[in-house]
Amino acid sequence: MNHRSKPVVASLGSIACSLALSGQPSVLADPQLVPADQQPVPQASPQHAKSGLRHMAPARLVIGTALGPGDISDPVRAELIAREFGALTCGNDMKPESLQREKGVFTFETADRFVDFAQQNDMKVIGHTLVWHSQAPKWLFEDAEGRPLSRDEALENMRNHIQTVVRHFKGRIVGWDVVNEAISDSPNEYLRNTPALRAIGEDYIVKAFQFAREADPDVELYYNDYNIEADYKRPKAMRLIRELLDAGVKVSAIGVQGHWLLGHPSLEEIERGLRELSTFGLPIHITELDVDPLPRSGSGGADVTATERAGLDPYREGFPAEMQERLAERYAGIFRLLLGFPSVTRITFWGYDDGTTWLNYFPVRGRVNHPLIFDRQLQPKPAYHAIVETLKSAPR
Ligand code: GLA
Numbered sequence: 163m164n165h166r167s168k169p170v171v172a173s174l175g176s177i178a179c180s181l182a183l184s185g186q187p188s189v190l191a192d193p194q195l196v197p198a199d200q201q202p203v204p205q206a207s208p209q210h211a212k213s214g215l216r217h218m219a220p221a222r223l224v225i226g227t228a229l230g231p232g233d234i235s236d237p238v239r240a241e242l243i244a245r246e247f248g249a250l251t252c253g254n255d256m257k258p259e260s261l262q263r264e265k266g267v268f269t270f271e272t273a274d275r276f277v278d279f280a281q282q283n284d285m286k287v288i289g290h291t292l293v294w295h296s297q298a299p300k301w302l303f304e305d306a307e308g309r310p311l312s313r314d315e316a317l318e319n320m321r322n323h324i325q326t327v328v329r330h331f332k333g334r335i336v337g338w339d340v341v342n343e344a345i346s347d348s349p350n351e352y353l354r355n356t357p358a359l360r361a362i363g364e365d366y367i368v369k370a371f372q373f374a375r376e377a378d379p380d381v382e383l384y385y386n387d388y389n390i391e392a393d394y395k396r397p398k399a400m401r402l403i404r405e406l407l408d409a410g411v412k413v414s415a416i417g418v419q420g421h422w423l424l425g426h427p428s429l430e431e432i433e434r435g436l437r438e439l440s441t442f443g444l445p446i447h448i449t450e451l452d453v454d455p456l457p458r459s460g461s462g463g464a465d466v467t468a469t470e471r472a473g474l475d476p477y478r479e480g481f482p483a484e485m486q487e488r489l490a491e492r493y494a495g496i497f498r499l500l501l502g503f504p505s506v507t508r509i510t511f512w513g514y515d516d517g518t519t520w521l522n523y524f525p526v527r528g529r530v531n532h533p534l535i536f537d538r539q540l541q542p543k544p545a546y547h548a549i550v551e552t553l554k555s556a557p558r
Contacts, residue, residue, distance in 0.1 A: 226249030
């Protein structure tokens with residue numbers, strides 16, 4: 163079940179993520195060329211105000227998407243997003259390397275624009291993410307030679323990053339993915355061997371939550387990871403959440419990423435996972451949902467180091483009707499299952515259209531993928547309609 167395969171350079175994954183969620187070159191002028199503070203903030207037109215997935219879900223359930231700058235600088239995309247989704251997660255623009263690439267220099271302009279967009283369109287904002295081993299500047303936890311900083315110095319860097327960021331967005335963000343992907347995929351290892359772990363020790367996770375809480379007593383604080391619903395990794399997730407609660411940390415929700423494949427994991431395994439994770443009595447958020455229909459050698463998840471050199475690319479010319487149907491059934495099955503869990507209070511897709519998905523770059527670079535609910539022309543796919551039907555028939 164361990165999907166870690168070849169340990170390739172971690173930054174490949176980051177590049178893929180940045181490419182994928184920072185705008186679709188074929189559809190958009192490059193938003194990066196226009197300074198963020200000079201771009202208008204588009205708003206949805208009023209006639210669409212009440213259609214879209216966000217209004218079809220039961221009241222307890224928020225439906226969201228991740229997005230990048232190209233999504234809100236293009237009026238067509240911006241309107242689609244505001245119509246369909248009630249919550250927004252920045253794909254890249256609130257990660258440590260985006261907010262404090264250089265020590266002490268915070269750059270909030272792009273992220274602020276997302277928050278403005280969300281507020282103007284009545285969407286919640288999820289902060290993603292305060293501590294992660296990827297897309298984070300090295301100086302946070304390591305010296306110039308790559309050696310771990312002293313515990314005190316690393317703690318101070320982490321505290322300052324977390325508290326400056328959390329205070330900046332205070333009152334405008336509902337919750338933060340405080341720590342992302344801290345659990346190891348390796349059978350004999352509990353926590354992932356990250357720069358933060360090497361410099362601070364296992365309690366860096368508790369500390370990160372405490373720092374965030376000090377900075378904002380009201381904001382929600384989440385632990386977020388991939389495959390923690392899966393049988394091989396769930397016991398470690400149960401242990402981690404238990405340890406956080408025992409240490410007095412108030413975890414507001416557990417974030418299950420949901421980077422799933424067409425045939426894996428089974429709905430039974432997801433159900434087993436959510437059932438056990440729900441025993442803490444905490445809300446469960448599905449935070450990064452997509453369904454990869456392309457073949458790969460690993461078994462799902464989002465380990466950004468698990469890139470593959472080559473892979474089949476069978477749907478370059480289009481996604482056949484039969485595959486559309488299979489994807490639609492998979493999404494409908496997932497939604498039926500999730501709707502049966504009162505603990506699931508948010509489902510966020512990792513993007514919304516096939517043109518900009520990170521899965522065009524991961525685990526194999528440059529494939530033509532079809533994992534999301536809108537196609538490259540931003541038209542709803544059968545998967546979208548299947549979700550609509552499932553939402554409409556959900557018990558209220
Ligand atoms: C992980 C991270 C996200 C994003 C995706 C891939 O799941 O949590 O921020 O980078 O990988 O796009």
